[in-house]
Amino acid sequence: xxxxxxxxxxxxxxxxxxxxxxxxxxxxxxxxxxxxxxxxxxxxxxxxxxxxxxxxxxxxxxxxxxxxxxxxxxxxxxxxxxxxxxxxxxxxxxxxxxxxxxxxxxxxxxxxxxxxxxxxxxxxxxxxxxxxxxxxxxxxxxxxxxxxxxxxxxxxxxxxxxxxxxxxxxxxxxxxxxxxxxxxxxxxxxxxxxxxxxxxxxxxxxxxxxxxxxxxxxxxxxxxxxxxxxxxxxxxxxxxxxxxxxxxxxxxxxxxxxxxxxxxxxxxxxxxxxxxxxxxxxxxxxxxxxxxxxxxxxxxxxxxxxxxxxxxxxxxxxxxxxxxxxxxxxxxxxxxxxxxxxxxxxxxxxxxxx
Numbered sequence: 001x002x003x004x005x006x007x008x009x010x011x012x013x014x015x016x017x018x019x020x021x022x023x024x025x026x027x028x029x030x031x032x033x034x035x036x037x038x039x040x041x042x043x044x045x046x047x048x049x050x051x052x053x054x055x056x057x058x059x060x061x062x063x064x065x066x067x068x069x070x071x072x073x074x075x076x077x078x079x080x081x082x083x084x085x086x087x088x089x090x091x092x093x094x095x096x097x098x099x100x101x102x103x104x105x106x107x108x109x110x111x112x113x114x115x116x117x118x119x120x121x122x123x124x125x126x127x128x129x130x131x132x133x134x135x136x137x138x139x140x141x142x143x144x145x146x147x148x149x150x151x152x153x154x155x156x157x158x159x160x161x162x163x164x165x166x167x168x169x170x171x172x173x174x175x176x177x178x179x180x181x182x183x184x185x186x187x188x189x190x191x192x193x194x195x196x197x198x199x200x201x202x203x204x205x206x207x208x209x210x211x212x213x214x215x216x217x218x219x220x221x222x223x224x225x226x227x228x229x230x231x232x233x234x235x236x237x238x239x240x241x242x243x244x245x246x247x248x249x250x251x252x253x254x255x256x257x258x259x260x261x262x263x264x265x266x267x268x269x270x271x272x273x274x275x276x277x278x279x280x281x282x283x284x285x286x287x288x289x290x291x292x293x294x295x296x297x298x299x300x301x302x303x304x305x306x307x308x309x310x311x312x313x314x315x316x317x318x319x320x321x322x323x324x325x326x327x328x329x330x331x332x333x334x335x336x337x338x339x340x341x342x343x344x345x346x347x348x349x350x351x352x353x354x
Contacts, residue, residue, distance in 0.1 A: 019057055043087065060204075097110060187262060187265060258319055272299050
């Protein structure tokens with residue numbers, strides 16, 4: 001892309017262009033008429049996905065270009081995503097409670113908590129200059145300036161760096177011993193770490209290419225609704241690289257199905273913890289034993305109910321088995337490409353009929 005400023009023209013680097021879509025979508029939501037409208041836009045426009053993509057890009061590039069990019073992830077983007085995530089979680093908890101017929105007093109209590117979180121999010125956005133009188137000094141504006149000031153590497157070095165980061169991510173997830181009997185430090189952490197793989201793919205859509213190779217085992221259900229989701233495809237972009245990093249389409253399908261299943265189990269587990277606490281705090285019941293019993297009954301009414309830890313353990317084994325697990329299959333596919341040149345990539349795609 002060619003930009004023109006004050007009569008001078010210059011080309012944006014490929015790396016800088018990758019930041020533009022999430023930055024643009026976030027700025028659009030942050031420009032609403034007031035803080036309440038901003039929050040509605042952030043939640044309604046799925047801007048948390050944009051924040052995840054900025055996180056992914058900064059996770060890859062921050063240590064490579066610390067002079068210009070260091071600090072944005074830790075100080076601004078990750079805290080923004082955390083606050084928006086807490087707001088979204090409470091909204092989903094209210095919806096869950098309504099779906100299972102929870103007492104009105106409990107739903108009113110959760111709505112009060114949600115409003116408190118919205119106020120906290122507003123304060124965060126104002127204090128960090130995402131909105132308000134000082135929004136012209138927004139971290140997003142400063143990040144854009146930092147991107148323009150960065151002396152980016154060429155395509156070959158960039159490909160090597162991104163591939164190295166993705167290989168390292170998959171290797172670390174495979175090597176970590178997650179405890180599937182723990183909700184936050186086990187199930188949620190495993191899902192969160194695994195989810196970075198498809199986020200990386202979507203954050204570098206010009207660099208990755210999904211290929212139709214058949215994995216030697218079936219890791220996903222071809223009729224699973226998540227496979228029809230836009231997140232099971234890469235965004236359409238112009239000017240894709242001629243020497244892409246290949247990733248099996250079946251692998252992305254399997255990852256997204258796994259993340260979806262873990263997410264549903266995690267949500268059930270969170271509500272199993274939240275509802276008894278909220279039942280007591282709202283005055284819906286007066287005894288902890290009653291809260292625990294009613295909370296369990298309510299959770300089991302939900303159509304997505306599964307025995308949380310049993311289901312999580314089944315998924316975990318399928319993904320992390322050292323010989324036939326999904327991660328064990330994906331890592332060599334990426335490792336092999338470390339020593340490829342453009343001709344190797346082209347020849348491999350030719351064997352697949354591409």
